[in-house]
Amino acid sequence: MEDSKGNIWLGGYRLAQLQDNGSDALVIALDSVGNKILEKVLGNPALSEGIATVVEAPDSNYFIATIIGDNLVDLGNNPQSRCKLRVLEMDIGGTILWDKAYGSPLALNYISNCEKTKDGYLSSGYYLDWDRDFTQRDAFYRSFSFKTNFNGDSIWYREYIAGSIHSDWNRLFDLSVTPDGGFVAGGHFSSDVSPLTGQAGSHVWIIKADSLGCVVPRCQYVSLPESEPKTSIN
Numbered sequence: 001m002e003d004s005k006g007n008i009w010l011g012g013y014r015l016a017q018l019q020d021n022g023s024d025a026l027v028i029a030l031d032s033v034g035n036k037i038l039e040k041v042l043g044n045p046a047l048s049e050g051i052a053t054v055v056e057a058p059d060s061n062y063f064i065a066t067i068i069g070d071n072l073v074d075l076g077n078n079p080q081s082r083c084k085l086r087v088l089e090m091d092i093g094g095t096i097l098w099d100k101a102y103g104s105p106l107a108l109n110y111i112s113n114c115e116k117t118k119d120g121y122l123s124s125g126y127y128l129d130w131d132r133d134f135t136q137r138d139a140f141y142r143s144f145s146f147k148t149n150f151n152g153d154s155i156w157y158r159e160y161i162a163g164s165i166h167s168d169w170n171r172l173f174d175l176s177v178t179p180d181g182g183f184v185a186g187g188h189f190s191s192d193v194s195p196l197t198g199q200a201g202s203h204v205w206i207i208k209a210d211s212l213g214c215v216v217p218r219c220q221y222v223s224l225p226e227s228e229p230k231t232s233i234n
Contacts, residue, residue, distance in 0.1 A: 003056045006032040007092075011052035011064070014041065025052040025066040029092070040094045044069035047081040053114040055121060058150055061091050065114035065123045070105035073130060083109040087121070087152045100152045107131065113175045115183075120149040124175040124185050134166045143172040143187065145213050158213035162189040162205055170205065181211035 001009045008030045016022030024043030031037055043049040047069025055063045067083035082105035089097045107130040114123040126143040139161045146157040161170045172187035187205045194201030209215050 001054050001056065003062075004060065007037065008032075008034075009054040009056075009062065011054045011066075013049065013051050023048040023050070025049045025064075027052050027054055027062075027064060027090070038092065038094050040090065042066060042068075042086075042088075044081075047072065047083070049081070049083060050110040051112075053111060053123070055114055055116050057089055057116075061089050061097060063114070063116070063121055063150075063152075064088050064090060065111045065121065067109050067111060068101050073107045075107065075128075075130060080107060082107050085109070085111065085123075085146065087123075087148055089152065098152055102146070102154050103157065112171075112173050112187075115175060115177045117147075117177050117181065120147055120155060122147050122175060122177060122183055124172045124183075126171040126187075137166045138164045139168045139170050140166065141169045141171050143170045143185075145172075145175065145183070145185065145209065147213065156213050158209070158219070160207060160215065162203075163191045163193070163195055165191050165193055167192055172205070172207070178208070182209050182213075184208050 010028045012026050013023050014026045024041050027040045029038035042052060049067050049069050052064050052066040057063045066086050068086040069081040069083050071082050072079050073082050084101040084105050085103050086101045088099040106127040108128040111123050111125040114121055124145045126141050129137050129139055129142050143160045147155040149155060168191045170189055172185045175183050175185045177183050185207050189205035190202040192200050207215050
C-alpha cells in the first residue's frame, strides 16, 4: 500500500525457524526509494498468527487488520493456534494508538484482505470450523466479512458458505469495495459433492454483498451466519 506521503507499507508475517507456533504478523514501511523506515512485529510470541493488512487511516495514521493468538488447539497431533480477529491503529513511528480484538478464538483464523470505505473498514477472511462436531457442521472452512468504524468499533460480522457438506472448503481471498457501499469478494470453493456438478468439484467463488454484508437482502434481521444461494458459485 502506498500512503499519501509516498511511503510503501507491506503487511505479512515472519516465521521463526525450528520453533513451534513461531509465526507473527509483520508490518514493514519503506520510503519512496526503498529505505526501511519501520519494522513492527505484532503477535503473541507463544502462538502463531497470520498476515497483517495495512490501510492508511483518515487521520494519516495506519489501520492494521490481523489476528491475535489466544490458545492452542490439537488438529490431529498437529498443534495450531486459535486466534481472535484483531484491529489496531499505529502511527508512522510504530506506536500503537489503540488495539482491539473481537469474537471467539477460532482455529486457523485468517484475515485475507481489508479495504477502507467512506465510513470505516471492511475485512474478509476464513477459518477452520474445527471445534464443531462434523455431524453438526455444514462446512470445514467458513468465510467471513466484518466492518468496523474508523475507531475500530465493530459494526457487523457475517459468515458465508457456498455448499452444505461438512467437508466443504469455503475460502475468500480478496475483497473490493463497490460504489453502492457493499463489496465483491472472491475466493475458492471445493466440495466432495459440488452443488454445480453433483460430484467432487473445485470452483472460483464470487459473492456480492450489500453495505450490511448481506448476500441475501435484509439478512441483518434474521441471523449473522448466512448461507449463500448456490447459484452464485462461478
